[in-house]
Amino acid sequence: MDSSTSEGVVESTSTVPPASAPAPAPAPAATPYKPSSADFANYYENFMPYKSIFLWLNHSQAPQEDFTKREFAFEYKSGAYQRYNSFSNVQEFKNTIVKAQPVRFEVGAVYPIEPKLRKSVSKNLMKPVMKEFVLDIDLTDYDDVRTCCSGTSICRKCWKFITLAIKIVDAALREDFGFEKLIWVFSGRRGVHCWVSDYRVRILDEPRRRAIVEYLDVLNVKSKGNKNGISLRKPYHPHVERSFEILRDEFVDIILREQDPWRLDDRYQDLAKCIPDYRLSSALLKHWKEDPGSSSASKWRDVDTFYQNMKVKSFDIQDWKREMIFKTMYPRLDVEVSRQMIHLLKSPFCIHPGTGNVCVPFDPSVKEFDPFTEAPSLSTLFNEDETNWENTSLKGSIELFNRYVDGLVKDEVKEKREREPVSEESW
Amino acid sequence: MFRKVKRRVDGRRNFDGDISKGFVDDLTRYPHRLSFYRMPPLEEITLEEFETWAIDRLKVLLEIESCQSRGKSFKEMSSIVLPILDKLLPLNPPSKESSSLYQERKKDHYSHFILRLAFCRSEELRSRFVKAETALFRIRYQLLSLQEQREFVDSIDLPWEEVSDEERDRFRDQLLRCSYGSIRSALMQTVEYQRTQHVTDEQISGYMDTVKFYRLPFEYVPELVSTRQTFLHKGYAYVGEFQRLSLIATEFSNFLVQQLQATMRALPTLDEDDRLVPVLNNLSKGYVSIDYNGYGGGEDSEGENSSGINAENISQFVSDMPLCMQRLMEGLQMNHHLRYGGRQELSLFLKGIGLNAEEALKFWQQQFTAAGPGSMTMEKFNKEYRYNFRHSYGLEGGHIRYKPWDCRTILSKPAPNKSEFHGCPYRDLRRGELSFQLQKLGLVDDTRLGEVLDLSEKGEYQTACTKVFELVNRDKIDSCLKQGLKVDESSIVHPNQYFDRSRYLDQHAEIERAGG
Known part of the structure; x- marks a missing residue:
């Protein structure tokens, strides 16, 4: 990764927490805060909405397989990671977590038997049978276009990438795939997760999960041959076209003005590399070497000027510009997280151990999520009230989640009645 | 099915006289030419039929796989496979006499199921079998009349x-x-x-x-x-x-994947005949992709140096090497050193072109100790590298005769970092850099170069390499074709194949010059 070195430098020369590093925009929590063991204990005892999480994963009031055969993994302060926990009801779920005091817990798939009993059966039986479809979008994957921050730090400028990603992915999941039961969750530091709970997607096998994520993955993150161009087929697929409409107007502001990723010597090569004509890119490189420090906007214009002057015919500049808009701003997805059924993902309402922020769920259709004001940290919560979440800023998030889960459970009961009489073919 | 096969045929009532008495015209079993192979075979067949039918089908699938790995288009593949299919595994249109139709369809049906048994055993075999069978299915679907296609599609239960x-x-x-x-x-x-x-x-x-x-x-x-x-x-x-073909082909391949997994799970419990095991093993062993084993001398570690290539003259042959090897040679000359991956890739290649162990050691020693940046002392070379090169020739350690790497092996190794030169340039170089390297090979910056770059970007590295070979050697190929000489135009799958083909052209184009 290109970013690893620069990130190391930032951290070694600075004692401020990463979240407030070089951000000109209003930074979140100015004082470094790391939750203590006592903080975790209090949160797990009085704040964590176990019942809501139980209902969300169980899809019914009474415990059923969706919950009881579900894998949970704990990560401890020591770094130890414990997989294959499972619980028979909310009470056990809560008691175990309060007692174990993990720094976070993750939610995995539903198995044919309770994961905690896995040793009593043959390994072949421990194949996941059901799981929510999940997406993980993380700002570290944008380090090649981010200049405001890198690595684990974020600011309002680069959060815009996440906001765009949510818009694009949310639209595709709802309009194209017809999913209705989806919730977005702040991952606590620099990204978001999306959990889709529609029955039809929960029973999907891995090739079909892969198909969904590849459909969304216009940049083709996985493919190695894709270092230079993405070469989108024309005419654009409706999803690509819709995404383009969302991204187009943001390019000048976000990329050229705010991020200005190609200004510096070590970065403008990235732009040159994206130009599919060797003659043109060499000429531009030469030009930029002689004129150091010109802005990204000026370099962007240079491409156009040189293209015209050199009468380049080997590619279409308008197509190229469109593709650059995708290349710099289209959501970067972690394909494996979405594809693999055995993959676990941090539960909503966990505390990010590095920042102390609560991983709150949110609804982008109501309001764009702002991690700097809407993700309370433990210290904020405890200042508001030590024991009762209803008096704290977590109230809104828990209520939002409860409303979502309520709807999910109600519809699930209805649908179940419809699908139960006929035996459903499972994927 | 397989338990039944093992019993001796001789003297058994249902094998006396007409083998398929009662089934002759029973086309109701196979209502369509094309099949999803949902029902396993139930009748008895002889061991001989078991083997020959399976081998016939295998030949067809091998041809398909060979076309696929050479990057042939579906159309090209159809035209190559059809004559073979006609000979070995025909499925004639319904106008034909029904008893022969029945036999054809039966052979198709049984051979498919026999190969399932042979190829369910590993993930790799399964996925290759499914790929080839699905291609066969597609080819055959295209052969159906519109009416038959419609009937067949209707017979598949899909919620459209x-x-x-x-x-x-x-x-x-x-x-x-x-x-x-x-x-x-x-x-x-x-x-x-x-x-x-x-x-x-x-x-x-x-x-x-x-x-x-x-x-x-x-x-x-x-x-x-x-x-x-x-x-x-x-x-x-x-x-x-x-x-719709894509749709039912997907359905077909999914179904087959499931079925093969089920077969694999059931395999240990199948009461397999002792006589069938070797047959099945041989079948799956025969299912190797087209390998290139044609490379000349050097294979025998201490053997004669018949190729005429030695440490001194090897640089004359660089232009016959594929880009990957040229880059390694260049990196070696520049740095007087190559990292492990590069040493392996190049030294086995050189072994394949006929550099024997003695000459190879001389060559590497010269390169590593020659004056220049990165150069080392003879002592260091002998201490740290001698063993490594002798090992490649099977003269140390386990005395394994390592084969030169084919493209697949090269592509399966980790990609090179900045100071390394191994790997496949069509995969590992950025577009601009690759274009530069190709121009050094003598390609002109035009649309054909663009095509090579596009192929590389699409991940069709071998096709890109084959194309480069054709562009670089265009004149020589033409000259050979003019002489009525055979020129192998199949896809490059091995760096040594590239080299040998280039040498072949050198030699034959020379003959022409001498004669004309």
Whole structure:
């Protein structure tokens, strides 16, 4: 990764927490805060909405397989990671977590038997049978276009990438795939997760999960041959076209003005590399070497000027510009997280151990999520009230989640009645 | 089925006289030419039939696989496979006499199931079998008459419904966007195209209005979803009539994957005949992809140096090497050193072109100790590297005769970092850099160079390399063809194959010059 070195430098020369590093925009929590063991204990005892999480994963009031055969993994302060926990009801779920005091817990798939009993059966039986479809979008994957921050730090400028990603992915999941039961969750530091709970997607096998994520993955993150161009087929697929409409107007502001990723010597090569004509890119490189420090906007214009002057015919500049808009701003997805059924993902309402922020769920259709004001940290919560979440800023998030889960459970009961009489073919 | 086969045939009542008494005209078992192979065979066959039928089918599948790995298009593959299919595994149209139809379909049916047994044993075998069988299925589907296609499609139970006119109008733009490419290639098959050589947007849009669209849950067409070749709306995929083959082929391949896994799980419990095990093992062993084993001398570690290549003259042969090896040679000369991956890749290649162990050591020693940056002392070379090169020739350690790496092996190794030169340049170099390297090989910066770069970007590294070979050696190839000499134009799968082909052209083009 290109970013690893620069990130190391930032951290070694600075004692401020990463979240407030070089951000000109209003930074979140100015004082470094790391939750203590006592903080975790209090949160797990009085704040964590176990019942809501139980209902969300169980899809019914009474415990059923969706919950009881579900894998949970704990990560401890020591770094130890414990997989294959499972619980028979909310009470056990809560008691175990309060007692174990993990720094976070993750939610995995539903198995044919309770994961905690896995040793009593043959390994072949421990194949996941059901799981929510999940997406993980993380700002570290944008380090090649981010200049405001890198690595684990974020600011309002680069959060815009996440906001765009949510818009694009949310639209595709709802309009194209017809999913209705989806919730977005702040991952606590620099990204978001999306959990889709529609029955039809929960029973999907891995090739079909892969198909969904590849459909969304216009940049083709996985493919190695894709270092230079993405070469989108024309005419654009409706999803690509819709995404383009969302991204187009943001390019000048976000990329050229705010991020200005190609200004510096070590970065403008990235732009040159994206130009599919060797003659043109060499000429531009030469030009930029002689004129150091010109802005990204000026370099962007240079491409156009040189293209015209050199009468380049080997590619279409308008197509190229469109593709650059995708290349710099289209959501970067972690394909494996979405594809693999055995993959676990941090539960909503966990505390990010590095920042102390609560991983709150949110609804982008109501309001764009702002991690700097809407993700309370433990210290904020405890200042508001030590024991009762209803008096704290977590109230809104828990209520939002409860409303979502309520709807999910109600519809699930209805649908179940419809699908139960006929035996459903499972994927 | 297999328990029955093992019993001796001789003297058994149902094998006396007419073998298939009572089944002769029983075409109800095989109502369609094409089959999803849902029902396992139940009748008895002889051991000989068991083996020959399986081998016949295997030959067909091998040919298909060879076409696939050479990057042949579906059309090219069909024309190559059809004659073989006709000979070994024909499925004639229903107009023929029904008893021979029955026999054909039976052979097709049984051979498929026998090969399932042979190829269910590992993930690799399964996936290759499914790939080849699915291609066979596609080829055969194309052979069906429209009427047969329709009947066959109707016989498969899929939840598709025709898209209403109202919906078609509503989504016209979206449907056009998604089917533009497919319709375009369909129109390029027409007579009209032969004349005009181009397809207009009006033609495409007009064609679309004549096509039926179906919608079905997106889960049924994962391939069309992942490649964004279908319009999705509210969980339904909108599939054009022309994409139905893709749909049933997907269905076929999914079904086969499931079935093979089931067969594998059931295998230990099948009461297999002792006589069948070796047959099945041989079948699966025969199922190796086209390997290149033609490389000349050097294979025997201490053998004669018959190739005439030695440490001194090896640099004369650099231009015969594929780009990957040229880059390694260049890196070696520049740094007087190569990292491990590079040493392995190059030293085994050199062994393959006929550099024997003695000359190889001399060569590497010269390179590593010659004056220049990165150079080392003789002592250091002997201490740290001598063993490594001798090992490659099977003279140390386990005395294994390592084979020169083929493209697949090279591609499976970790990609090089900045100071390394191994790997496949078509995969590992950035477009600009690759273009520069290719121009050094003598390619001109024109559309053909662009095609090579595009192929590399699409991940078709071997096809790109083959293309480069053709461009670099164009004149020599032409000269050989003019002389009526055979020129192998199949896809490059091995660096040594590239080298040997280049040497062949050198030698034969020279002969022409001497003679003419």
